[in-house]
Amino acid sequence: MVHRIHKGGVVMYEVTPDVISIEEVTNKVVRPEAGAIVNFIGTVREFTKGKRTLSLTYEAYPAMAKKQLERIGNEIQGKWPDAKVAIAHRTGKLAISDIAVVIAVSTPHRKDAYEANEYAIERIKQIVPIWKKEKWEDGEEWIGDQLEKTNYPDGKPEEVKAP
Amino acid sequence: MVHRIHKGGVVMYEVTPDVISIEEVTNKVVRPEAGAIVNFIGTVREFTKGKRTLSLTYEAYPAMAKKQLERIGNEIQGKWPDAKVAIAHRTGKLAISDIAVVIAVSTPHRKDAYEANEYAIERIKQIVPIWKKEKWEDGEEWIGDQLEKTNYPDGKPEEVKAP
Amino acid sequence: MITVQCFAHLREQLGQDQITVEKEKLTVKELLKELTDQYAIQTDSLMVAVNEEYAEPEDSVTKGDRVALIPPVSGG
């Protein structure tokens, strides 16, 4: 199944250093067949396990990140054929409450939109080559391994295979 | 538990004849403690079970609808104490793809935001006094009973009690 | 006299957005009975709201309360 990446010239999957507009990403999935749109908006949280974050920097391997976002779109299309998906992920330095990612999913009925949307964010955290560096008051660090996979004895994580 | 309806003068629950801005509703729940925002956006769908809708008209009992939206907010606060909720529901005549409702929920972690958001739309469909009239090519009708409750022998539906 | 607000198909059916009952005080159950008698309303699927909250059949309604008939809702 081939998933349209562009719809009338609109880029459905984006990795960008620019501020993301929720409205813009959402509008990409609006259509007469849809009765429900679910957005996920990831924002920079100030406290994680009691530790104060000052800022985050996201670095991406842009060409591959886009390709992996498209792949997630294809997977969703396979599981929820009526869904339409748009994703934008930001890169660069972000302040508290800045938007890091917006996922918009439209479907005829709402249940599918919630499910497909949640699937998209889970998969982003598994396979999309984007990394965040957290800056705290006492230092900074690249965050990896959010899913607590410590290593990949097979050369790549299980999650890379579509579940 | 008392749920703040206003936050710095911001109306968190709204029933309005005006166009709803996704960005505006979302901004009401943005805060440093939040890492996730989930939006539900209900749009007017063109086809329902093969029947073409031309337009929808929403009528509300505004004072009570607002009160019931607040009540949903309180229920969510009880179940997901870290959630912050804003809801706007439109009234009047809407065209295909127009936005009827926007629910924004922010939480520290995303799972809660999805769950609380879905809870909100389920409850809206149960207890908020808003009615829609569908207009098709061959007529129009007030839609009731979307949940297939045909009557209320006890004088009110089970769902009115918080689940 | 108690004034009762009506919405949606009920409002259109009755041709008015409020109806009245010549009572000072009665229960929700009694109110529905009165409305069935006076206006031939089918009350099976109606809820009654008193002061913007859903009311139970045994709750009382007093002149001055904000009363409304709530057909099954279809918002969202």
Add this chain to the structure above:
Amino acid sequence: MITVQCFAHLREQLGQDQITVEKEKLTVKELLKELTDQYAIQTDSLMVAVNEEYAEPEDSVTKGDRVALIPPVSGG
């Protein structure tokens, strides 16, 4: 020669965003071995991408391919 892109902590550790291996063709597994030897990189938690797709240990890498080392991702 095969050029390998590096990102995040790996890029910072190495002080450069690409490293090279003097080979024309080898497997992903062999490539990782080479990188460990040449650059003392800890490859346990690294994936290799070839032409923007995740590669298996037995997949081959040829000069001209776009190759990258992918540490555990943390986007979203």
